[in-house]
Amino acid sequence: MRNLKITLQYDGSNYVGWQRQASGTSIQGLLEEAFAPIAGTRVTVHGAGRTDAGVHALAQVASVAFAGTHDSAVLVRALNTVLPRDVRVLSIEDVPPDFHARFSAVGKIYEYRIVNAPVMSPFLVRYAWHVTYPVDVAAMKTAATHLAGAHDFAAFQGARAHVRSGLRTIHSIDWQNGHGRAAPLVCQIHGDGFLRHMVRNIVGTLVEIGVGRWRSDKIVEILASRDRSRAGPTAPAHGLFLVQVEYPPESTLLVGHP
Amino acid sequence: MRNLKITLQYDGSNYVGWQRQASGTSIQGLLEEAFAPIAGTRVTVHGAGRTDAGVHALAQVASVAFAGTHDSAVLVRALNTVLPRDVRVLSIEDVPPDFHARFSAVGKIYEYRIVNAPVMSPFLVRYAWHVTYPVDVAAMKTAATHLAGAHDFAAFQGARAHVRSGLRTIHSIDWQNGHGRAAPLVCQIHGDGFLRHMVRNIVGTLVEIGVGRWRSDKIVEILASRDRSRAGPTAPAHGLFLVQVEYPPESTLLVGHP
Numbered sequence: 001m002r003n004l005k006i007t008l009q010y011d012g013s014n015y016v017g018w019q020r021q022a023s024g025t026s027i028q029g030l031l032e033e034a035f036a037p038i039a040g041t042r043v044t045v046h047g048a049g050r051t052d053a054g055v056h057a058l059a060q061v062a063s064v065a066f067a068g069t070h071d072s073a074v075l076v077r078a079l080n081t082v083l084p085r086d087v088r089v090l091s092i093e094d095v096p097p098d099f100h101a102r103f104s105a106v107g108k109i110y111e112y113r114i115v116n117a118p119v120m121s122p123f124l125v126r127y128a129w130h131v132t133y134p135v136d137v138a139a140m141k142t143a144a145t146h147l148a149g150a151h152d153f154a155a156f157q158g159a160r161a162h163v164r165s166g167l168r169t170i171h172s173i174d175w176q177n178g179h180g181r182a183a184p185l186v187c188q189i190h191g192d193g194f195l196r197h198m199v200r201n202i203v204g205t206l207v208e209i210g211v212g213r214w215r216s217d218k219i220v221e222i223l224a225s226r227d228r229s230r231a232g233p234t235a236p237a238h239g240l241f242l243v244q245v246e247y248p249p250e251s252t253l254l255v256g257h258p
Numbered sequence: 259m260r261n262l263k264i265t266l267q268y269d270g271s272n273y274v275g276w277q278r279q280a281s282g283t284s285i286q287g288l289l290e291e292a293f294a295p296i297a298g299t300r301v302t303v304h305g306a307g308r309t310d311a312g313v314h315a316l317a318q319v320a321s322v323a324f325a326g327t328h329d330s331a332v333l334v335r336a337l338n339t340v341l342p343r344d345v346r347v348l349s350i351e352d353v354p355p356d357f358h359a360r361f362s363a364v365g366k367i368y369e370y371r372i373v374n375a376p377v378m379s380p381f382l383v384r385y386a387w388h389v390t391y392p393v394d395v396a397a398m399k400t401a402a403t404h405l406a407g408a409h410d411f412a413a414f415q416g417a418r419a420h421v422r423s424g425l426r427t428i429h430s431i432d433w434q435n436g437h438g439r440a441a442p443l444v445c446q447i448h449g450d451g452f453l454r455h456m457v458r459n460i461v462g463t464l465v466e467i468g469v470g471r472w473r474s475d476k477i478v479e480i481l482a483s484r485d486r487s488r489a490g491p492t493a494p495a496h497g498l499f500l501v502q503v504e505y506p507p508e509s510t511l512l513v514g515h516p
Contacts, residue, residue: 010380076377080377085380119346
């Protein structure tokens with residue numbers, strides 16, 4: 001049995017998110033349905049991260065056990081022929097048997113986009129949060145620096161999430177003005193892992209600081225409280241992009257490899 | 259009666275084009291319907307260029323006679339409240355009575371975007387032409403240089419178009435690799451005016467050269483022929499953006515102004 005690493009890109013606007021749900025179309029479901037006739041059997045595809053409804057991915061990673069002998073380039077084309085145009089397989093690679101898209105991941109990069117202007121671009125309606133009140137980017141940058149490092153991020157965890165530990169490490173977090181005409185403001189955040197809604201809750205909190213509701217150092221207090229009710233609102237899903245999933249060098253995945 | 263210059267942006271995907279049609283929703287129709295309750299009467303809005311179905315605009319310009327006393331910023335907000343999210347009024351200015359969005363225009367800039375890669379970006383499906391066969395950008399650049407200047411562009415005119423003269427001046431035309439991840443290939447073309455389908459027919463012809471069907475200098479022969487059947491196919495509408503409409507300095511518009 002081969003183990004395949006699939007890198008895919010999607011516009012999340014029309015889907016219920018990565019994960020299969022009782023109703024609605026999920027990316028995982030689409031991918032599994034596209035694989036089934038090729039594999040000649042039902043397959044289960046494991047994703048690196050469960051992007052929510054409306055969240056986009058520039059490079060989501062999934063893994064799947066596959067018995068076929070198809071060349072990976074042929075597989076990419078076959079899947080893209082079946083998948084809707086807003087979901088694209090970018091590449092497929094054979095990986096060692098112990099590679100798992102979710103459990104092997106050691107880091108992720110997300111970007112959150114905001115259009116901070118009176119009039120929203122018609123081209124970014126589904127790809128950025130429209131914040132009309134002018135934000136103080138310097139204050140949001142300062143506040144963001146307090147989040148870098150290893151912390152218990154329970155204050156930024158989705159209310160219904162249940163995980164044993166809120167301890168995560170943010171390697172870097174910063175705001176940048178985008179390039180080009182539309183020029184959204186982009187928050188890039190790189191960490192070893194993220195709690196449910198963590199990026200959106202962080203962005204929602206930083207925007208409260210940006211619009212002047214709170215001072216920059218309020219974030220220190222919120223973080224220390226580990227209390228979700230102290231943080232800002234959850235920023236809307238459609239501004240969020242999963243940009244990259246990181247894995248250790250391939251050799252280290254091979255358990256028992258000389 | 260005031261004369262207003264309206265600058266607007268739209269995603270043309272869901273519309274039959276700028277101009278009102280017997281059936282389907284047009285940008286002109288949407289704008290006129292949005293104005294009517296504010297003006298208290300039906301109004302006619304004149305656009306600088308009749309973008310086709312699926313063509314986008316970053317800065318289309320329209321003019322309208324308006325009797326109201328509303329502040330222009332208030333008008334912008336009122337119109338955007340009524341218009342769908344894929345059509346946005348960017349600004350409104352009072353202009354001299356003889357300003358006409360179409361007849362006063364002295365130049366236009368269009369951009370045509372191509373994604374030249376095996377897999378199409380899900381985010382550019384509606385905003386770029388997917389050309390899978392690798393194109394020779396240098397050959398397309400060379401061919402494009404032959405189009406700059408004053409020529410009779412009848413060979414690149416839409417088959418059903420009927421205008422007295424095909425004489426137009428292209429001030430500049432060039433291809434550039436886009437910035438950022440998706441990085442579409444962009445053809446920017448700046449001229450004093452364009453025949454129907456002219457930009458799309460030029461791009462369709464340049465792509466024939468890019469994929470190696472024709473040599474670069476074939477374009478000289480096509481241009482000289484003034485025969486539409488000699489040029490390449492019409493590139494799809496959804497890759498085209500009206501980027502800018504140029505007008506003379508305001509004072510020269512004021513007929514009889516001291």
